[in-house]
Amino acid sequence: MFKKKAVLFDLDDTLYDYDPAHKAALKQVYKILKEEIKISYNKFLRLYNISKSEIHRELAGTASSHNRVLYFQRLIEKTHQTIASDTILKLYNAYWDAFLKKMKLRIGVLKTFKTLKDNCIKIGIVTDLTANIQLRKLSKLGLNHYINTLVTSEETGSEKPNPIMFLLALNKLNILPKDAVFVGDNPIKDIEGGNSIGLDTILISNKKTKQVFDYDYQKPDHYIQEIPEILDIIKK
Ligand SMILES: [Mg+2]
Numbered sequence: 001m002f003k004k005k006a007v008l009f010d011l012d013d014t015l016y017d018y019d020p021a022h023k024a025a026l027k028q029v030y031k032i033l034k035e036e037i038k039i040s041y042n043k044f045l046r047l048y049n050i051s052k053s054e055i056h057r058e059l060a061g062t063a064s065s066h067n068r069v070l071y072f073q074r075l076i077e078k079t080h081q082t083i084a085s086d087t088i089l090k091l092y093n094a095y096w097d098a099f100l101k102k103m104k105l106r107i108g109v110l111k112t113f114k115t116l117k118d119n120c121i122k123i124g125i126v127t128d129l130t131a132n133i134q135l136r137k138l139s140k141l142g143l144n145h146y147i148n149t150l151v152t153s154e155e156t157g158s159e160k161p162n163p164i165m166f167l168l169a170l171n172k173l174n175i176l177p178k179d180a181v182f183v184g185d186n187p188i189k190d191i192e193g194g195n196s197i198g199l200d201t202i203l204i205s206n207k208k209t210k211q212v213f214d215y216d217y218q219k220p221d222h223y224i225q226e227i228p229e230i231l232d233i234i235k236k
Contacts, residue, residue: 002121003234004179006123006173007123009183009184011125011127013185015106016104016106016137025099026048031094063152068096076091100136105142117146124151124169125147128160130152149172159189160186161193181234182201184201184203191217192217200233205225
């Protein structure tokens with residue numbers, strides 16, 4: 001019934017919408033921070049973004065560049081001029097607790113995963129971030145039972161589009177590139193990365209990708225709006 005043996009997915013902004021969860025998380029962090037110091041929301045956001053940019057610059061291309069504990073440490077160093085370790089950890093935990101609480105699967109994800117599993121098609125997740133957080137997200141989304149392998153950039157030491165991310169997932173599943181498709185929302189990380197090792201690539205639409213459809217990126221093999229459309233693409 002299906003011509004592929006595995007479907008690999010990006011996680012963030014492919015299986016759930018990142019922005020609503022991130023915004024809710026930052027609000028919760030601010031609530032806690034302003035119990036300790038007098039700071040406006042805008043100033044907090046500005047300091048958060050500066051801290052994040054600094055960490056990105058310093059750790060570009062690594063999983064740690066996304067580690068919120070480093071962002072909050074940098075932020076607190078700016079606001080408190082001391083290592084208020086209790087506060088840093090409180091903000092970090094509050095961020096992820098609020099984020100995970102707000103996260104919601106995109107439509108049809110669970111049903112599609114179920115269909116893939118019922119048809120013995122392997123499912124892999126290939127994602128840039130630390131394993132701990134991505135595992136927590138997958139638990140919260142209720143997907144663990146369906147996923148055969150997870151590859152994080154923490155695990156490979158490189159981020160997408162580095163081919164190692166895709167190759168390790170295929171290797172763990174014992175699947176050849178021609179027998180798998182890759183589904184993601186980012187034209188460079190997901191599509192150029194997947195194309196580079198000969199995977200069929202599927203670009204899923206979200207608010208961000210809509211803006212870059214016209215740019216001169218490598219083309220995906222398919223475009224979809226929502227996850228269930230992949231079933232038609234991989235049908236015989
Ligand atoms: Mg993504």
